Amino acid sequence: MVEKVGDVDWENWDPVVKATLLFVIQDGQVLLIHKKRGFGKGKINGPGGKLEAGETWQECAVRETEEELCIKAQGVEFAGELLFQFADMYSIHGFVYTATGYEGEPTETDEAAPIWCSIDDLPFEHMWEDDHIWFPYMLEGRPFTGRFIFDGDRMLDHVIELG
Numbered sequence: 585m586v587e588k589v590g591d592v593d594w595e596n597w598d599p600v601v602k603a604t605l606l607f608v609i610q611d612g613q614v615l616l617i618h619k620k621r622g623f624g625k626g627k628i629n630g631p632g633g634k635l636e637a638g639e640t641w642q643e644c645a646v647r648e649t650e651e652e653l654c655i656k657a658q659g660v661e662f663a664g665e666l667l668f669q670f671a672d673m674y675s676i677h678g679f680v681y682t683a684t685g686y687e688g689e690p691t692e693t694d695e696a697a698p699i700w701c702s703i704d705d706l707p708f709e710h711m712w713e714d715d716h717i718w719f720p721y722m723l724e725g726r727p728f729t730g731r732f733i734f735d736g737d738r739m740l741d742h743v744i745e746l747g
């Protein structure tokens with residue numbers, strides 16, 4: 585069983601899913617969602633989802649944010665890269681973006697309910713277990729690459745490289 589980051593052949597790693605996350609950060613607050621369905625249902629996260637054919641990672645992040653919260657993110661920038669290997673062989677390659685603003689009004693949809701949280705008081709206990717590790721780098725604007733081994737919801741190991 586894969587238990588450590590070093591157990592994975594990252595050079596030849598072929599993720600099952602490619603997905604994005606986007607965090608609007610404004611006035612000391614981050615726009616999060618309560619995820620109502622799909623992978624990670626019930627958790628607090630950023631909007632995001634699977635990469636579609638023909639779109640860039642950034643286009644995916646903006647499209648998913650619009651689908652989930654009815655807002656068009658602006659001032660979008662790359663923040664970091666996340667590589668998740670799950671013990672059951674599932675795997676996700678994720679790209680994280682930040683945004684400084686948006687057009688429209690964050691609105692609840694079938695997929696997500698918007699939640700504004702202070703950057704000083706983030707609800708990590710309701711988020712994926714790895715998030716508290718890389719959120720500080722994202723908030724600092726310091727590019728990161730994180731590799732994680734999960735068994736279900738439980739993080740077994742991680743390694744973070746900073747840009």
Ligand SMILES: Nc1nc2c([nH]c(=O)n2[C@H]2C[C@H](O)[C@@H](COP(=O)(O)OP(=O)(O)OP(=O)(O)O)O2)c(=O)[nH]1
Pocket residue numbers: 601603604605621622623624629630631632633634668676678712713714715
């Ligand atoms: N913050 C955070 N997000 C994660 C982690 N693991 C993980 O898959 N995600 C995110 C990345 C994606 O935005 C989402 C999973 O993507 P997905 O596309 O399978 O989600 P979904 O079921 O909602 O699918 P869809 O909307 O694209 O149809 O969850 C994690 O450890 N931390």
